[in-house]
Amino acid sequence: xxxxxxxxxxxxxxxxxxxxxxxxxxxxxxxxxxxxxxxxxxxxxxxxxxxxxxxxxxxxxxxxxxxxxxxxxxxxxxxxxxxxxxxxxxxxxxxxxxxxxxxxxxxxxxxxxxxxxxxxxxxxxxxxxxxxxxxxxxxxxxxxxxxxxxxxxxxxxxxxxxxxxxxxxxxxxxxxxxxxxxxxxxxxxxxxxxxxxxxxxxxxxxxxxxxxxxxxxxxxxxxxxxxxxxxxxxxxxxxxxxxxxxxxxxxxxxxxxxxxxxxxxxxxxxxxxxxxxxxxxxxxxxxxxxxxxxxxxxxxxxxxxxxxxxxxxxxxxxxxxxxxxxxxxxxxxxxxxxxxxxxxxxxxxxxxxxxxxxxxxxxxxxxxxxxxxxxxxxxxxxxxxxxxxxxxxxxxxxxxxxxxxxxxxxxxxxxxxxxxxxxxxxxxxxxxxxxxxxxxxxxxxxxxxxxxxxxxxxxxxxxxxxxxxxxxxxxxxxxxxxxxxxxxxxxxxxxxxxxxxxxxxxxxxxxxxxxxxxxxxxxxxxxxxxxxxxxxxxxxxxxxxxxxxxxxxxxxxxxxxxxxxxxxxxxxxxxxxxxxxxxxxxxxxxxxxxxxxxxxxxxxxxxxxxxxxxxxxxxxxxxxxxxxxxxxxxxxxxxxxxxxxxxxxxxxxxxxxxxxxxxxxxxxxxxxxxxxxxxxxxxxxxxxxxxxxxxxxxxxxxxxxxxxxxxxxxxxxxxxxxxxxxxxxxxxxxxxxxxxxxxxxxxxxxxxxxxxxxxxxxxxxxxxxxxxxxxxxxxxxxxxxxxxxxxxxxxxxxxxxxxxxxxxxxxxxxxxxxxxxxxxxxxxxxxxxxx
Amino acid sequence: xxxxxxxxxxxxxxxxxxxxxxxxxxxxxxxxxxxxxxxxxxxxxxxxxxxxxxxxxxxxxxxxxxxxxxxxxxxxxxxxxxxxxxxxxxxxxxxx
Numbered sequence: 001x002x003x004x005x006x007x008x009x010x011x012x013x014x015x016x017x018x019x020x021x022x023x024x025x026x027x028x029x030x031x032x033x034x035x036x037x038x039x040x041x042x043x044x045x046x047x048x049x050x051x052x053x054x055x056x057x058x059x060x061x062x063x064x065x066x067x068x069x070x071x072x073x074x075x076x077x078x079x080x081x082x083x084x085x086x087x088x089x090x091x092x093x094x095x096x097x098x099x100x101x102x103x104x105x106x107x108x109x110x111x112x113x114x115x116x117x118x119x120x121x122x123x124x125x126x127x128x129x130x131x132x133x134x135x136x137x138x139x140x141x142x143x144x145x146x147x148x149x150x151x152x153x154x155x156x157x158x159x160x161x162x163x164x165x166x167x168x169x170x171x172x173x174x175x176x177x178x179x180x181x182x183x184x185x186x187x188x189x190x191x192x193x194x195x196x197x198x199x200x201x202x203x204x205x206x207x208x209x210x211x212x213x214x215x216x217x218x219x220x221x222x223x224x225x226x227x228x229x230x231x232x233x234x235x236x237x238x239x240x241x242x243x244x245x246x247x248x249x250x251x252x253x254x255x256x257x258x259x260x261x262x263x264x265x266x267x268x269x270x271x272x273x274x275x276x277x278x279x280x281x282x283x284x285x286x287x288x289x290x291x292x293x294x295x296x297x298x299x300x301x302x303x304x305x306x307x308x309x310x311x312x313x314x315x316x317x318x319x320x321x322x323x324x325x326x327x328x329x330x331x332x333x334x335x336x337x338x339x340x341x342x343x344x345x346x347x348x349x350x351x352x353x354x355x356x357x358x359x360x361x362x363x364x365x366x367x368x369x370x371x372x373x374x375x376x377x378x379x380x381x382x383x384x385x386x387x388x389x390x391x392x393x394x395x396x397x398x399x400x401x402x403x404x405x406x407x408x409x410x411x412x413x414x415x416x417x418x419x420x421x422x423x424x425x426x427x428x429x430x431x432x433x434x435x436x437x438x439x440x441x442x443x444x445x446x447x448x449x450x451x452x453x454x455x456x457x458x459x460x461x462x463x464x465x466x467x468x469x470x471x472x473x474x475x476x477x478x479x480x481x482x483x484x485x486x487x488x489x490x491x492x493x494x495x496x497x498x499x500x501x502x503x504x505x506x507x508x509x510x511x512x513x514x515x516x517x518x519x520x521x522x523x524x525x526x527x528x529x530x531x532x533x534x535x536x537x538x539x540x541x542x543x544x545x546x547x548x549x550x551x552x553x554x555x556x557x558x559x560x561x562x563x564x565x566x567x568x569x570x571x572x573x574x575x576x577x578x579x580x581x582x583x584x585x586x587x588x589x590x591x592x593x594x595x596x597x598x599x600x601x602x603x604x605x606x607x608x609x610x611x612x613x614x615x616x617x618x619x620x621x622x623x624x625x626x627x628x629x630x631x632x633x634x635x636x637x638x639x640x641x642x643x644x645x646x647x648x649x650x651x652x653x654x655x656x657x658x659x660x661x662x663x664x665x666x667x668x669x670x671x672x673x674x675x676x677x678x679x680x681x682x683x684x685x686x687x688x689x690x691x692x693x694x695x696x697x698x699x700x701x702x703x704x705x706x707x708x709x710x711x712x713x714x715x716x717x718x719x720x721x722x723x724x725x726x727x728x729x730x731x732x733x734x735x736x737x738x739x740x741x742x743x744x745x746x747x748x749x750x751x752x753x754x755x756x757x758x759x760x761x762x763x764x765x766x767x768x769x770x771x772x773x774x775x776x777x778x779x780x781x782x783x784x785x786x787x788x789x790x791x792x793x794x795x796x797x798x799x800x801x802x803x804x805x806x807x808x809x810x811x812x813x814x815x816x817x818x819x820x821x822x823x824x825x826x827x828x829x830x831x832x833x834x835x
Numbered sequence: 836x837x838x839x840x841x842x843x844x845x846x847x848x849x850x851x852x853x854x855x856x857x858x859x860x861x862x863x864x865x866x867x868x869x870x871x872x873x874x875x876x877x878x879x880x881x882x883x884x885x886x887x888x889x890x891x892x893x894x895x896x897x898x899x900x901x902x903x904x905x906x907x908x909x910x911x912x913x914x915x916x917x918x919x920x921x922x923x924x925x926x927x928x929x930x931x
Binding site: 430447507524526 | 901904
């Protein structure tokens with residue numbers, strides 16, 4: 001059986017109340033008790049901020065592909081359409097989307113959503129075949145029409161429509177025996193199809209040891225200075241809070257002086273004002289009442305554990321979850337003797353008459369002054385709480401759903417051609433006749449998201465820099481090499497799609513640039529769907545930052561998003577970069593570390609990233625995930641640039657006369673050219689006959705060194721500088737060199753070391769983690785930061801070389817680009833060997 | 836706020852220019868030559884493009900254009916548009 005759960009009850013404002021908590025807990029318990037059944041969670045895109053926390057909540061128990069998001073035009077953008085049409089369209093879209101998932105039963109955890117927000121719930125408007133199961137939390141407005149329905153016609157109309165939907169359900173779950181009876185009595189639903197599945201508390205609601213330091217911190221944060229009476233829950237009239245305040249005010253003065261009354265959790269400002277006014281009228285002083293505002297679950301559990309007494313005076317509840325939570329945490333609980341609360345609390349000495357101020361006040365006094373009674377309430381409460389469990393609730397619900405499914409399985413399935421049927425319905429009902437082009441665009445986009453055409457999953461490879469300009473740095477070389485491998489050897493389950501974005505337009509587009517066949521097709525926006533993967537391979541800080549919201553929306557839809565990180569150098573060595581570099585890099589890291597996985601190009605970079613991330617305050621609901629892979633080095637796959645200057649033979653001849661030490665890389669402060677040059681000047685002064693060959697373009701912040709190199713007396717004698725030479729020439733320089741000096745103080749990887757190994761020349765490398773990681777024991781390392789120390793090390797190496805005991809690089813392991821691409825995919829859990 | 840806008844605009848303009856240049860190989864060769872010859876200019880350009888903070892591009896403030904739809908969305912839009920117009924024509928014909 002496939003159960004599709006509509007979880008809008010955990011997305012709307014209800015998420016701050018018991019209904020939200022119920023929706024999440026019940027869905028979780030259904031998943032963990034589903035056995036052979038398949039569960040799909042359905043969320044609305046109109047509450048984007050709630051999607052990632054919900055995905056995180058189910059992360060360990062449900063594959064993300066089973067959390068589906070459906071799309072509807074945002075009502076804010078739909079102001080020109082009348083609200084009724086908009087709601088009708090959206091209801092049809094929702095039902096069509098759910099039908100396209102081919103459910104055997106649909107379960108709505110909270111039907112009464114959408115008055116005053118963008119949620120929509122309906123039954124049987126489009127899909128008339130699939131049985132629908134709904135949790136009926138209570139019928140409070142129906143039973144208290146004067147309070148809830150009469151003052152507001154719009155709400156009354158809305159409520160009556162929802163009741164009609166409720167009556168169309170195939171199965172109703174009630175959250176208590178009391179609420180079950182309400183449904184049977186008031187909407188005439190067959191009693192056999194209304195099942196009490198009850199509610200429960202999650203296992204982290206339990207008695208805790210709370211250290212004095214934590215108590216102090218919590219007290220300071222929430223402004224609680226003494227023992228306290230606690231209330232948490234809603235603030236509408238039936239919650240009876242004004243009477244609670246009056247009852248508190250009529251406690252004996254000594255008791256009041258010793259106990260504050262704390263209202264924990266988010267209460268609308270208007271209700272807070274009302275309650276403060278009531279307190280003032282009752283003669284209470286400001287410090288006697290505390291409103292904490294929003295608190296975390298952890299804080300709520302601490303408050304339950306720390307309160308002297310928990311009071312729940314509501315005169316109408318569907319269940320009364322806060323009372324059970326408080327009992328489970330070992331709080332002494334007293335509650336109203338009304339509706340479901342006697343079932344929940346379970347013992348009469350904890351009950352009072354909610355309509356009598358004296359009764360509430362007396363019960364509070366009794367518990368606060370009689371420690372034996374208080375301890376009895378605590379013990380009985382803990383025992384009572386154990387009777388309720390989400391597993392029990394879910395197992396009962398699943399059993400009943402199975403029966404309903406079996407009863408309905410003779411009905412024909414209509415899940416084919418859902419989109420066509422939906423378009424026809426919208427047109428037949430003439431719901432779109434007044435739509436502008438703009439509105440039709442938005443609608444069409446939502447429909448395309450809801451009903452994607454069947455196709456193989458796509459692996460989007462971000463090559464924005466290659467498309468937008470190609471800075472031709474090492475990073476673009478990596479991007480090109482990995483992309484080439486992926487295009488040549490596509491993973492079995494995915495089509496590789498190079499994509500790019502710009503600064504000005506939202507969204508990524510497919511690029512035709514890497515198509516093997518020439519094409520004039522314009523670059524289209526990507527149509528991402530659940531199961532696709534995005535890898536930010538190229539580096540364009542600004543574009544990624546500009547596309548942050550788009551990428552977050554993709555992640556909401558269920559597309560996994562990973563980024564490759566090449567280094568943290570602008571943060572770790574800001575002095576060798578420009579002023580803006582550090583902040584720019586931080587901004588970019590702040591964005592990319594919010595997504596699924598960051599892949600570093602070495603273990604050393606990953607360690608640096610983890611250390612950096614630990615000191616940041618980056619909210620990541622599903623936790624920070626990082627890993628690393630190594631780059632490839634088989635450059636024969638890349639077309640080499642050609643060209644040799646006229647004096648090539650002369651120069652190479654000079655290099656061959658005496659041992660040549662080679663440095664490869666742009667002349668930048670971190671690369672260590674200054675130290676190496678000074679060390680060689682010392683060695684030359686000592687009469688040691690060796691050459692220093694520097695291959696690299698002029699970089700930045702090195703004007704003095706560049707000048708020195710150009711005017712050096714040893715230039716073209718023992719010192720050689722090759723600026724911007726071809727790959728062909730570089731090969732020859734390598735062939736005529738004895739040893740590579742890798743003096744860089746910071747690198748993401750260390751490609752020159754591998755190139756040296758490929759040319760079988762020795763390596764002297766600075767002792768930095770990434771060089772150790774790449775070269776292992778195949779290089780001679782130095783830690784010295786001054787010229788004298790380095791000169792000594794070079795002499796030491798020459799002695800070892802003379803005895804042939806120097807580290808040899810020939811056996812140094814390195815990977816091909818194919819292996820590198822495979823390692824990247826494997827680390828990201830992208831299945832299937834690349835073929 | 837004003838300065839922030841200017842910075843954002845400046846980066847966008849440079850980016851658009853590069854995009855334009857990239858489409859014309861001759862222009863591109865000249866620009867690449869200049870950048871090669873002048874590391875300072877190259878560095879300044881990289882700074883402006885890469886390291887200035889960028890705000891996320893939003894869709895809330897502007898209307899969507901036809902070309903900003905995906906291929907699938909366009910197909911649905913065209914199907915709906917055609918049918919709606921047909922319906923309107925039929926309604927007009929009937930009322931006449």
